[in-house]
Amino acid sequence: MMKFTKTEKIRFKHVDFAGIVFYPRFLEMLNDLVEDWFEEALDRPFSKMHHTNGIPTVDLKIQFKKAARIGETLTKQLWVKNLGGASVTCAFQFDDAHGKTCLEGEVTLVNVALNKDSSDIKAEPFSENTRQKISQFLIQKP
Amino acid sequence: MMKFTKTEKIRFKHVDFAGIVFYPRFLEMLNDLVEDWFEEALDRPFSKMHHTNGIPTVDLKIQFKKAARIGETLTKQLWVKNLGGASVTCAFQFDDAHGKTCLEGEVTLVNVALNKDSSDIKAEPFSENTRQKISQFLIQKP
C-alpha cells in the first residue's frame, strides 16, 4: 500500500528551445525513479546486476498533462498495478509543487537474462524475495 | 496512403551497459522522425517555428518488442491514424534489417501557442495547408 517517492529539479539540460522539458528527458527521469526503487526499496541495485541480467522496459504509456519548466521541483511517484511471474507493471505520476500532475502513465518491466553475443533475451521469474518486496507497492483498484 | 520513412543507425551513444538501446534514446529517435516529417513532408521545419509555437507530445504509447544493438540500422516509419482540429495521432514502427519490429506505438501531438513567461499552452488549429499535407499520411483501419 506504499508509493515510492522521489523529487527531481528541472535543470537547464532538461529543457528545450521553448523552455519546457524535452519529453525524452522525462523518460530519463522515469528510468532514474525505477533505478532508485530497485536500489532503495527492492535491494537490487543496478550496479550489482551482473551485465548479463536486466529489467528492460517492454511497454510504456504516458500522458503529458502540463509542461514543466526550469527551476521547478517535481515529485515523482511510483507504485505497482500488476505483478506477474517475470514482469511488473508500475504506475507513475510526476506532480509539480502545487500538486498539479505534469505526467502520468504505466510502464511494464520484464526480468530477463541477456546474452551479449546474440540477440537473445529470455524472461526469468523474479526471486521470491524480490516478489515480496515488490508486492508491498501493489495498489489494487477498488 | 503514404508512410514517412527514415533510417537510423544505432550508435555507441544510444546503447547501455547491456549493449542494447537505452529506451529514452528511442524517444529521441522518434522525435527526430517527427522533426524530419514536419520539415520534409509538411513544410513546417522546427527551425522556422517561432519560439512561441510548438507541437508538444501529449500522449505516447510504445511497445518494445525486440532489443536493438550497436551497428544495426533501423527503418523508422510514421503514418497518421487520426487528424483532429489542433491535434494529430501518428502511428510509428521501427524495424530491423530483417524486417523484425523493434518497437511500435502511437504518439499524439498538439499544435500550440506557447507563452514563455507563463505556464500557458494554448491549442491552436492546424492551418488548412498543413491539414492537407498531414492527411496524405492518413491510413484508416479497414
Next chain:
Amino acid sequence: MMKFTKTEKIRFKHVDFAGIVFYPRFLEMLNDLVEDWFEEALDRPFSKMHHTNGIPTVDLKIQFKKAARIGETLTKQLWVKNLGGASVTCAFQFDDAHGKTCLEGEVTLVNVALNKDSSDIKAEPFSENTRQKISQFLIQKP
C-alpha cells in the same frame, strides 16, 4: 578561498557499453555543477535568466584520469582561476569516494546577451554584485 562542492551518483543513464561513464555525460554533470554554483552561490539561478541572456562556455580543457562506474558517488569541486570583465575561468575536479581524481580541467564562461533572431552574441560585463560573489571562489596559484 572557497571551493564549491556537490556530489553526484553515477547512474545507469551515464554509462556506456563498457560500463563506464560516457564522457559527454561528464559534461552534463559539469554543466549541472556550474548551474548549481550560479543558483546557490552567485544568486543568479538559470531559471531567472531572461531568455536573451546566458553564460555560454567558450573554452574547455579536461583530463580524464580514472574511469567512473555505475553506483559510485563522485565529489565535484569548482573554484575560480581567473575573473575577467565579462568572463570567468573556473577549475574543476571530480573525485571518487577514495579521493582519487576521475577528471579535472578548466572551463571558461562568458557573460552574454543573446539575440534569438540573429547569430549575435555580445559579451556583457558581470554586475558588481556578481563579481564580488565570484571572487570569493578565486584561488590564486602560490
Next chain:
Amino acid sequence: MMKFTKTEKIRFKHVDFAGIVFYPRFLEMLNDLVEDWFEEALDRPFSKMHHTNGIPTVDLKIQFKKAARIGETLTKQLWVKNLGGASVTCAFQFDDAHGKTCLEGEVTLVNVALNKDSSDIKAEPFSENTRQKISQFLIQKP
C-alpha cells in the same frame, strides 16, 4: 594528408533554452565523428569491438567560437596530430555552411583493454594495420 569529413544537421534535441547547441551535445557529435572514423576509415567498427576493449578519451581541449542553431548543417573534420604507441591525438573542427568555425580542438584517445569487474584499464598498442590506417590522417605542422 587526409581529413576525415562528415556533416551533421543541428536538431531540436541539440539546442537549449537559448536556441543554440547545448555544449555536451557537441561532444556527442564529436564522439559520432570518431566512431565513424574508426568504422569507415580504420576498419574498426565500435560494434565489432569486444566489450572488454575500447578507446576512451583521456584528454580534450575545445574552443567554442560561434554558436550553432537548429536547422544549420555543420561540416565536421578530423585529422591526426600525433600518433603514439597506444594513443592518438586528433584535431577536429566544426564549421558552418559559410565556412565559419563553430568549434575546434584536440582529443586524445587511448587504445585499452577494459576489465568490467574491476577498475583496471590497461593501455594496449594499436595493431600495425590500425597504425598504418591512422597515419594516413597524420598532418604535421610545418
